[in-house]
Amino acid sequence: MEKERYGFILCVCTGKCPGFQNMDIWDFINQVRVELPVEYGFIHPQLCEEDGDRFLADFLKTHRKLIIGACAPTMQKKMFKQAFADAGLDIEKDLVKLDIRDMTNEQAFEKVQAALEELGYSEEDIA
Secondary structure, three states: OOOOOEEEEEEOHHHOOHHHOOOOHHHHHHHHHHHOOEEEEEEEOOOOOHHHHHHHHHHHHHOOOEEEEEOOHHHHHHHHHHHHHHOOOOHHHHEEEEEOOOOOHHHHHHHHHHHHHHOOOOHHHHO
16 A cells, blocks of 8 residues: 655745745755655745635645645744644644755755655655
């Protein structure tokens, strides 16, 4: 039986955050969604804003486990905890929170790849 794949959301803090200046976000998200065993990958401009809250609330109704590449994991937990609880999900079990600010595409890709390996995906799954 095939493993359930995680979804990957890249939150770029409006795209103007200096923490993302070393990254080509379009090349990065395409590399993640094509080369890694994720169900999908997409970019959201700012999940912590009101429209991001509404989007996440609707999106979590799918009950899919997520990896979010964005700001500090502690901030992600604070910002998204209620949305996960409202959807009946456990933010500690159903969300992998990655801080990918101040990284190049290669560094951020390696971080996502390492997270998937920690989740039990093998090199064959990733290759």
